[in-house]
Amino acid sequence: MNNSIRIASLFLLSLILSCNNDDTEIKDEIEGAITCALTNGTGVCLDGPKSIVPGKTYTYAFKVNKERSGNKVHEVINWDVKSGKLAIIDIKTTISGDFTTSVATMKFESDFAGGVIKASTVPDDQASPLAVSSIQVPIGVEK
Numbered sequence: 001m002n003n004s005i006r007i008a009s010l011f012l013l014s015l016i017l018s019c020n021n022d023d024t025e026i027k028d029e030i031e032g033a034i035t036c037a038l039t040n041g042t043g044v045c046l047d048g049p050k051s052i053v054p055g056k057t058y059t060y061a062f063k064v065n066k067e068r069s070g071n072k073v074h075e076v077i078n079w080d081v082k083s084g085k086l087a088i089i090d091i092k093t094t095i096s097g098d099f100t101t102s103v104a105t106m107k108f109e110s111d112f113a114g115g116v117i118k119a120s121t122v123p124d125d126q127a128s129p130l131a132v133s134s135i136q137v138p139i140g141v142e143k
Contacts, residue, residue, distance in 0.1 A: 032059035034103055046119050046135040051142045055110040057089070059103055062119035064133045066098045077102035077119055082136060084108075084115015114140050 036047030048060030062077055077093050077100060090105040102119065120134035 031056070033061040034059060035101060036061045036063050038063060038065060038099075044133040044135060046137055048137070049139070050137065051140045052108050052112070053142050054108050054112040057105060057107045059105050060117065060119070060137075061101060061103045062135065063099060063101045064121060065100075075100070077121065079104045080118045080120070081106075082116035082118050084117075084139065085112045086115060086117075112141065114138070 032049050033047040036045035038045055044062075044064040046060065046062045049058050052058055060079075062079075064077075075093070075095065077091070079088050079091055079102070081088065086106050086108045088104055089107050091102060093100065093102040095101075100121075104117075104119070106117070116136055116138050118134060118136040122134075
């Protein structure tokens with residue numbers, strides 16, 4: 001019985017350590033922005049690498065304040081790949097006071113040769129109100 005407990009404990013410990021190593025490797029391979037600075041504290045911004053290395057993962061941050069978006073704090077930010085060989089693999093959006101910040105993690109394919117991403121307070125298929133906030137950013141390949 002005592003050996004069974006030891007074996008189970010060692011198995012659990014190795015499982016925990018292997019999961020922690022995977023998390024570290026994923027975090028180490030991600031580059032980019034986790035926030036962006038608004039000039040004078042108002043407006044909208046999108047930050048992240050404008051030139052990337054194909055095959056890597058990067059993060060991009062979009063931030064908007066409620067004054068820019070028609071005095072409404074947006075709970076959802078829409079991310080779109082307008083062109084290029086990349087995939088959005090994760091989106092985390094937070095609201096703090098009058099600001100909405102959304103961070104998208106994107107995986108660029110090994111044959112990525114350039115493209116455009118867009119972040120917006122409304123989806124492309126909806127009519128845009130006057131106060132919509134969106135930004136499109138071209139992304140190139142590092143030379």
